Amino acid sequence: xxxxxxxxxxxxxxxxxxxxxxxxxxxxxxxxxxxxxxxxxxxxxxxxxxxxxxxxxxxxxxxxxxxxxxxxxxxxxxxxxxxxxxxxxxxxxxxxxxxxxxxxxxxxxxxxxxxxxxxxxxxxxxxxxxxxxxxxxxxxxxxxxxxxxxxxxxxxxxxxxxxxxxxxxxx
Amino acid sequence: xxxxxxxxxxxxxxxxxxxxxxxxxxxxxxxxxxxxxxxxxxxxxxxxxxxxxxxxxxxxxxxxxxxxxxxxxxxxxxxxxxxxxxxxxxxxxxxxxxxxxxxxxxxxxxxxxxxxxxxxxxxxxxxxxxxxxxxxxxxxxxxxxxxxxxxxxxxxxxxxxxxxxxxxxxxxxxxxxxxxxxxxxxxxxxxxxxxxxxxxxxxxxxxxxxxxxxxxxxxxxxxxxxxxxxxxxxxxxxxxxxxxxxxxxxxxxxxxxxxxxxxxxxxxxxxxxxxxxxxxxxxxxxxxxxxxxxxxxxxxxxxxxxxxxxxxxxxxxxxxxxxxxxxxxxxxxxxxxxxxxxxxxxxxxxxxxxxxxxxxxxxxxxxxxxxxxxxxxxxxxxxxxxxxxxxxxxxxxxxxxxxxxxxxxxxxxxxxxxxxxxxxxxxxxxxxxxxxxxxxxxxxxxxxxxxxxxxxxxxxxxxxxxxxxxxxxxxxxxxxxxxxxxxxxxxxxxxxxxxxxxxxxxxxxxxxxxxxxxxxxxxxxxxxxxxxxxxxxxxxxxxxxxxxxxxxx
Numbered sequence: 001x002x003x004x005x006x007x008x009x010x011x012x013x014x015x016x017x018x019x020x021x022x023x024x025x026x027x028x029x030x031x032x033x034x035x036x037x038x039x040x041x042x043x044x045x046x047x048x049x050x051x052x053x054x055x056x057x058x059x060x061x062x063x064x065x066x067x068x069x070x071x072x073x074x075x076x077x078x079x080x081x082x083x084x085x086x087x088x089x090x091x092x093x094x095x096x097x098x099x100x101x102x103x104x105x106x107x108x109x110x111x112x113x114x115x116x117x118x119x120x121x122x123x124x125x126x127x128x129x130x131x132x133x134x135x136x137x138x139x140x141x142x143x144x145x146x147x148x149x150x151x152x153x154x155x156x157x158x159x160x161x162x163x164x165x166x167x168x169x170x171x
Numbered sequence: 172x173x174x175x176x177x178x179x180x181x182x183x184x185x186x187x188x189x190x191x192x193x194x195x196x197x198x199x200x201x202x203x204x205x206x207x208x209x210x211x212x213x214x215x216x217x218x219x220x221x222x223x224x225x226x227x228x229x230x231x232x233x234x235x236x237x238x239x240x241x242x243x244x245x246x247x248x249x250x251x252x253x254x255x256x257x258x259x260x261x262x263x264x265x266x267x268x269x270x271x272x273x274x275x276x277x278x279x280x281x282x283x284x285x286x287x288x289x290x291x292x293x294x295x296x297x298x299x300x301x302x303x304x305x306x307x308x309x310x311x312x313x314x315x316x317x318x319x320x321x322x323x324x325x326x327x328x329x330x331x332x333x334x335x336x337x338x339x340x341x342x343x344x345x346x347x348x349x350x351x352x353x354x355x356x357x358x359x360x361x362x363x364x365x366x367x368x369x370x371x372x373x374x375x376x377x378x379x380x381x382x383x384x385x386x387x388x389x390x391x392x393x394x395x396x397x398x399x400x401x402x403x404x405x406x407x408x409x410x411x412x413x414x415x416x417x418x419x420x421x422x423x424x425x426x427x428x429x430x431x432x433x434x435x436x437x438x439x440x441x442x443x444x445x446x447x448x449x450x451x452x453x454x455x456x457x458x459x460x461x462x463x464x465x466x467x468x469x470x471x472x473x474x475x476x477x478x479x480x481x482x483x484x485x486x487x488x489x490x491x492x493x494x495x496x497x498x499x500x501x502x503x504x505x506x507x508x509x510x511x512x513x514x515x516x517x518x519x520x521x522x523x524x525x526x527x528x529x530x531x532x533x534x535x536x537x538x539x540x541x542x543x544x545x546x547x548x549x550x551x552x553x554x555x556x557x558x559x560x561x562x563x564x565x566x567x568x569x570x571x572x573x574x575x576x577x578x579x580x581x582x583x584x585x586x587x588x589x590x591x592x593x594x595x596x597x598x599x600x601x602x603x604x605x606x607x608x609x610x611x612x613x614x615x616x617x618x619x620x621x622x623x624x625x626x627x628x629x630x631x632x633x634x635x636x637x638x639x640x641x642x643x644x645x646x647x648x649x650x651x652x653x654x655x656x657x658x659x660x661x662x663x664x665x666x667x668x669x670x671x672x673x674x675x676x677x678x679x680x681x682x683x684x685x686x687x688x689x690x691x692x693x694x695x696x697x698x699x700x701x702x703x704x705x706x707x708x709x710x711x712x713x714x715x716x717x718x719x720x721x722x723x724x
Contacts, residue, residue: 025206025208026206028206028208028244036372036407036412037372037374037405037407037412037414038358038360038361038372038374039358059485060485060486060487061487062487062488066616093300093306093478093480094299094300094304094439094478094480095480095481095482095485096485098412098414098441098443098452098454099443099450099452099510101412101443101445101450102443102444102445102450102451102452102510102512103450103512104445105410105445105446105447105448105449105450106445106448106449106450106512106513106514106528106530107512107514107528108447108448108514117296118294118295118296118304118306119294119306119307120294123240123242123294124208124242124244125208125723126208126209126210126240126242126686126723126724127210127723128210128212128309128721128723129310129721132723144685145685145686145723146652146683146685146686147683147686147687147688147721147723148681148683148688150624150649150650150651150652150655150683151616151618151624151626151649151651152618152620152621152622152623152624152649152651152652153651153652155621155622155651156651156652
């Protein structure tokens, strides 16, 4: 129990102080898989000073696929207009992992896609359910997040990206 | 313990620092690097007795599950806790959680150069998980986290070793058994300079996992240590990939296998090909006597050390997902799956103005072939199995989905599925007839404008067995980015017993703002994966009102 007590106390105290000193946080470090099976550390996610969208999805999640397919139709324009990059993190496990690359290629997605088969990155970012979207500014700070998807959410997302590019504050 | 005292004292430093201005800037530097993240969820359900559906009275009337995760990260150090509360657990959740609250998960970890150490609770997966996978599925109440120590070491470029020891979580307690594991992973292309530029990428892996549990059995002389070993290879070249894993388990008499002394084994093969507009995956799997738990007397989903994936499509449409979904048979199964996706380009006859996608999936699962040995009083090997023969059908699923955009405002998704479901085996209902069913689903989305849209689903499941025919209708209106309302009705119109031709009507409303989501459901619900308003989660059957608040920060 001592273990828990000290850990809890230290966290509680640190938490209180972090609230005052904290920005919105950066992309945490976790090992995920590239589509070729090799390991990639999420702290290496980068878009050369431009905004990044991190989207958690799964091949078995219909709203997730609707969202990413809807964005895919406009993605070329988004990239051209804003320089944004979308990083799609699949939380599919062994059961469906092999379907990720064929799905991504089959749909012709041009996102950076990684697989988080045991939820390490998902946990590090405090994601409960998919789809869950994060917006990261050019300095690597997470400035916005959104859980779930409704048709049309993508327009709010790109507006926020444009705001970031214009140097406006989000929130 | 010293380690934690140090963390504790360090975290108190800011208190002192407020009085000592010189120290402030140094501490600010440390603190400014520190980040807290986490998430919170509370679900509460008010139950009412429902004589029509048979939903039982719940003595507490109201039940609730909740958790809060806090993860603190500062450079290469991180620590976290999860507080969980089940007062009492929602219906359908494992009863072991009932009447419990407390810190069920806590860890601290640091990375220094090539070394990474985690103490406390952790989730880990070796390869595909055939020998070891600890993970959590909060929506299902599944959590087999290890509590112990894990060390990862990058021995050389491309070569990583992982060693771990611990006890597994079962609700708010730990297993009696101890789990020890070692895993080696080699990325040939990173390890050898000459292969760096090669178009073929090869990953190799090997694992050993062993469990210890004392033998207190008066009937048998049980092995106290049981080991599994596994090896795997993953080859990737351009559009092709091949993935193979084999695992072997020494004899492990258990409740699952009826205390036989046969060895266990599992083989998992997958190959995929994909290019723009086309993807194909072929998979095969055979597992024989491969349930591996840190307590030989446990059942259900408790204390499983390894993970045997189901090789069937994970459906999300209400009727397909909730009525006859397949569950892996740990004692033995042979399964095959083919999954194809093809995109008809824009401007072609079938593609039309916007293009059209087709996805076809075929999956089968059968028992392994077995010849019973009748050797209960002798060697107790139980049975023999011919590797290349298959036994009784457990499950078959042929399904095809067409996705088509008709105009800038209208989109449709049409699904057909043919299912064969061995209810006797999958649900453990001896003598229950195998269910043969045909399923048709139309899913149409209409966008009024950029913010508001409506989605409807009409689903039919036609069968002569079990509860007969079903239909589901869904109407969902969303106003992006904050609001949605939905009404869903599942109707068992084909039940032979006219009193059981029940409508499961459920209404929901939800609000999303940034990382927070609030949803209220009222009505009847069947068990299964429930996807409404943009999120999928697993819910048990009930009648009443359900409120959930989820927040990530």
